[in-house]
Amino acid sequence: MDGHGRTADARASLAAGLSWHPAGTTDLPDWAALIARTAAVELPVWFERRDDLAQILASKVNPAAANTVLGRDRQGVPRAYGRITKNPDGDKAVGFGCVDPGWQRRGIGTGLLGWMEQRTRERFAEDARAGSASADRPPRLRLHTEQQHDHQAALFAGSGYQVVRYYNEMHRPLDIGFPEVELDDELELVTFGPQLHEAVRLAHNDVFRGNWGSEPRDEEGWGFVVHDPLARPDLSAVVLERSSGRVAGYQLASHDAEGAVSRGFSEGYTDLLGVRREFRGRGIAQALLADAMRRFAAAGLDKASLDVDSENPTGALALYTKMGYVAVNRSMAWDKEL
Template sequence: MSFEAPSQAMPDADATGLQWRPATMDDLDNWAGLIARTAAVEHPAWHEKRGDLVHILESSKNPPRTSTLLGLDSGGMARAYGRISKNPRGDKATGMACVDPEWQQRGIGSAVLVWQEEQVRRRFQADEAAGHTTAPPRIRIQTEEQHEQQATLLLGHGYGTVRWFNEMHRPLSASLPEVPLGAGLELRTLDPTLFESVRQAHNDAFRDHWGSEPRDEESWRFTIEEPTARHDLSAVVLDSDTGEVAGYQLTSFDPDAASDRGFKEGYTELLGVRRAFRGRRIAQALLADAMRRYTDAGMDVASLDVDSANPTGALELYLGMGYAPVNRSMTWEKML
């Protein structure tokens, strides 16, 4: 499904000292370079790489012409970027952005944020006109607790925190847990024949999770084909009688992050158990299996992120498996 909107209003070139336009495939190296320079100074736990940007530019639900913004200096170097993302039937949009450290404190971050808010308003108007949603426009932005400058910017524009998340690590040098699966369940390594059934299981498992929306084929393809995805380190638990997916664990590994952070981590991107199968220690078995896969792959740490108010008690589950919080992030929200 595609989205058409009125041409976007760009930030003021005279006020910001930058020329603004949507991102294109020709900008990939320039754009990725901007993000890498910013990450080298700000040290986020994760940042977008070139492969992630390719996925962004390939989106039909969020066409780059109306969903991305690049600010270029007089020499054509990318110094700032912003983007928005929204599911047509969703009740929120999300925003991502960064400003080159050498160009911060010039009002450019505010200019990008104002652009994001205006594009979100336009997107909600277009989706309402198409009969997709009647929700009021809302934007959410994620920041890490350490980035106080970003928090100050968002507070100044009327945002408030609505959720906290914990990044958690589990050293693999410690004794690994043994959690066998119960009768009638079997574990398989993720492979392409399971992609669609795992998508459906994910939508079922995350129905009661805050901020989660059903993932269609396109958004799931971006998840499964994410450049750092490691299917060999991911696993699915099946009902032995029906072949139904009971639970799943999707892993990524970023070798660049390993160089930056000084350790190799297997990161659990998604862990879900369908409602009908909860209470059978499937999540624990998947995590224990993941730890062994990570250890065999030469990794140092198992890591994941968890919503501090997760309704399924995930935080307690992870603590019980030996994970400990190492970093916090927050979700900011503004009703437009």
């Protein structure tokens, strides 16, 4: 095993006329250009940009030197990349990557999957040696794809992955009025800000405890949320219990101004929405969504949007539909036990 934790077998799986190395700071411009070039052809709903990649390079839990790989051609142009991320106590690693459209169908995607799988095995072994709670679980790699990307689905299915979950992207126009929702006097809605970062992190971990696919967010993972380049705290809100100051619910939003140009409309996107169990049934989620719509509209945006697990047991899909959201796209999560 070399200094970056990649075995000879993993390196061999990447052989495809490209020179491979971990991504670093000097790679940022070319790395971002590769992703943008691929996105211009494949038209995903969202893709990583330079500021996102800079965040990835700053990770201490998933250091880029061991968990990223970038392939350059003989002229030094990046043509493919892959990375994995894993929480130390998590039951899965999650893989990301792309191949330059002009270099697809050469086996590079298959090679990247092989590297991700090998690196996932290594991460599970490393965590087990460190006494992780995931030590007794088999290595598992999760990948995501949008419904329209048939070539990715074919690659994943052909490599032994199975769809384990479907997600619906939902939109609601902001020119049709807003629901009127009032909170009871014991609750207060406030704008999200730095003073609430930790309290909302703890609330989020509480809300999603035991939910399918969810893992607790540590401080670094939460930093990726609140310091995301697209994060908009001014479009986000928190509901507090007046007597205790406790977080009852939250809605964290973002806005992608560049994406609005390519998609032909602007949207406020609800990244996270949650209500603590003991506060449910009091209209908090509805109030947060209605507040988000007003904030988005006041910012001059066209639509409110979010994603929802199609099998969410809390009835979220029915709630969003009642609030005027309509499903417009579908994505899938794929798993493979290694």
